[in-house]
Each structure stands twice: as structure tokens, then as C-alpha cells.
């Protein structure tokens with residue numbers, strides 16, 4: 001039997017004290033995930049990839065198992081193609097680094113720079129959308145500066161919050177070497193047709209690489225990176241998957257992983273080292289990119305979290321539940337005079353459990369503060385620019401409201417919580 005929302009709430013003690021509606025920023029970690037981490041700390045706390053003794057082997061086994069679970073359940077990729085990271089931001093930065101620096105490695109007896117993944121030329125273009133999180137903008141501005149590429153920004157539909165395929169089509173051409181684009185917007189909650197974006201980019205230029213910022217995808221819905229067809233997909237473990245902070249992943253297609261320069265090198269990444277050269281490991285490509293001691297407990301926790309969301313609740317159930325809460329919330333908001341709602345308000349098929357709004361006459365931060373301090377239980381929502389200032393400027397809310405107020409749901413949230421939030425917003429809007 002799948003876990004009910006009530007059972008999940010029982011696993012998340014915070015739900016007894018707060019109405020937590022900020023799952024887009026981070027999620028509370030359920031007890032079974034905490035227990036898996038505690039078990040590591042209490043029963044087999046040893047480093048991985050180093051020790052021969054029994055608990056070191058056990059730690060290694062569980063860490064590898066965690067990778068296998070996350071790869072299979074959250075992304076549907078090979079474990080070898082899944083680099084463990086701290087979060088989405090680290091994954092995107094690591095990928096950007098590899099596009100700037102050719103692989104340096106001993107091969108065929110010589111230590112040399114290999115062919116770069118992208119041979120940057122004058123006139124090359126990096127494309128990303130205006131809706132992106134800063135973590136999927138800044139690394140590309142820096143890369144473009146360093147390699148002399150041009151940036152092309154893909155606009156989004158101000159009404160629906162969608163990045164339309166036609167806008168992607170207009171932005172990509174034979175000069176586009178990279179398309180970096182989100183799966184789900186953390187501002188408008190729009191689920192984008194990323195499969196179509198990949199197809200469009202590859203049709204315009206078969207050598208164009210596509211990175212998907214999947215920060216708001218896995219754990220909230222089924223994700224299949226093979227079906228999407230992207231070259232890289234970065235996500236955070238501490239959001240949809242209900243894993244701990246400090247856990248995340250970056251999928252990179254094997255053919256690129258083999259030829260890409262890791263951002264960090266050192267312990268754990270090598271097959272051999274002399275004082276004048278080194279050979280990177282070839283047995284587990286992902287581990288080339290994981291220099292030094294990883295965040296072992298968090299990653300074992302993420303493996304447990306993947307099972308929890310995918311096997312014990314079910315990703316389809318999570319998606320349906322979030323859509324139904326979102327629909328209820330939007331319907332309620334639309335009935336409150338003085339409230340503006342951003343993004344799609346009718347077609348729930350393109351909407352994740354993320355809703356941005358404002359109350360006219362209120363700064364968004366004041367709304368969030370009032371929801372926390374003036375109501376019992378406190379209602380916790382995010383306010384501000386959500387690390388997406390260009391998107392907030394495009395929506396015209398940055399200067400006017402300091403951004404938006406944002407409610408974001410997960411499976412464990414309830415219709416009663418949504419009602420309580422609506423009552424509170426109605427009260428604030430009437431004062």
C-alpha cells in the first residue's frame with residue numbers, strides 16, 4: 001500500500017507545528033531518511049573508496065547502492081553516469097567548467113590535453129531562458145566571457161509563464177553550442193516541454209549540447225533523462241526527493257563524461273599518480289568527478305529518500321496530489337480581490353506545485369512575514385526574487401513588490417492547509 005499523506009506527515013514532525021509551503025526552497029526530511037543517515041553515523045561510519053575493513057566496505061556498498069537507487073528511481077540513467085553533487089548549482093558549475101577546460105589526462109602513455117568537448121569559435125552562441133534561476137544564468141555568463149561566445153536569451157510568455165517551443169526555435173541555430181534550460185520554473189511553476197526543446201536544439205545544430213536544470217523536477221514527477229534526450233541534467237536532493245541538504249546529482253551522458261575535465265580532482269578520482277602526471281580512473285566515470293571525501297551520510301540519505309518518494313509513495317501520486325492542491329489554491333486566490341497570480345492559472349497539465357502571487361499594496365516580504373507571525377499555525381511561504389531576478393523583472397514584480405510571494409507544495413500538504421492559507425491571504429488582502 002502506498003504511503004498516505006497522513007503517514008508522510010507522521011514522518012515529518014514539523015508538519016505538526018507549521019503549515020510549511022516552501023518546498024521549492026527545500027523540503028523537510030522524513031524520519032526514514034534521517035534514520036538511514038543515523039544508521040550510517042552509529043553503525044558503520046567509515047570513509048568510502050579507501051578502507052579494507054568491514055565497516056568501510058559496508059559504507060562503500062551502501063554509498064554505491066544509493067547511487068544505483070537514485071539513478072534508477074529519480075532519473076532513469078546508468079549509475080555510472082550520475083555524479084553525486086551537493087546541489088543543482090554545483091552540478092551546473094561542474095558542467096560549465098568542463099566546457100571551458102579540455103580534459104587533461106594520461107592516455108596511451110602520454111600526459112596531454114585532449115580534444116575539447118566544444119571547440120569555441122567566434123560567433124558561437126550560448127542560449128538560456130529569461131526564466132532561469134541565477135544558478136543557470138551566472139555560470140553561462142562567465143563561460144561566454146571566457147570563451148568569447150555570445151549569449152542569446154529566450155523570452156517566456158508573461159501570461160502563462162511558459163517558455164514556448166517557438167521561442168526556443170527562434171533562439172537556436174547552427175551557431176548554438178549550448179542550450180541551458182530549466183525543466184520546471186521555480187517562479188511560475190510551469191513544467192516545460194524539455195523533450196521538445198532538446199529536439200529543436202539538436203535539429204538546429206546536432207552538436208549543440210543541452211543541459212537541463214532539473215532542480216524542481218525529480219521527486220515531484222517521473223523523470224527519464226533518456227526520453228528527454230538531454231546531455232546533462234542537474235538536480236537537488238533536498239527538494240522534490242525529500243533528501244537532506246548537501247545532496248544532489250548531475251547526469252552526464254557517458255560519451256561526454258569520458259572526455260570531460262572534472263572541476264575538482266584529487267583523492268578518489270585517479271587510477272595512477274606520479275609526481276609529474278596522473279591517470280584518471282576509468283572504472284566508474286562518475287567518480288572521476290567526486291574528489292575527496294563525499295557527503296556520505298547525506299548521499300546514503302538521498303538513496304533512502306529516492307526509495308521513499310518513488311517506491312513508498314509513488315511519483316505519479318505525488319504529482320497528482322500537488323496538482324490538486326495547486327488547483328485549489330489558484331482557484332481560491334483568483335477569488336480574492338487585490339490578489340495577482342502569475343503564470344498559468346487554468347491548464348494544470350503544465351503546472352507543478354508552485355504558485356506565485358502578490359497582494360496589491362503589499363511588499364511580498366511583508367506578506368510572508370505576516371503569514372508567519374499573525375496566524376496559528378504559522379504559514380511559511382517564500383517571498384522575494386527567488387534567485388530569478390531577470391524573471392521577476394520580466395513579470396514586472398521586482399520593483400513593485402520585491403518579487404512575489406510563493407507557495408510550493410509537496411505530497412504531505414493538505415487541502416485544509418491550503419484553505420487556511422487562503423483564509424489568511426483573504427484577511428491580509430482586506431486590511
Ligand SMILES: Cc1ncc(COP(=O)(O)O)c(C=O)c1O
Nearest residue numbers: 087088089133135186213215236
Ligand atoms: C530552478 C532552480 N534552479 C536551480 C536552483 C538551485 O538549487 P540549489 O540551491 O539546490 O543548488 C533552484 C533552487 O531553488 C531552482 O529552483
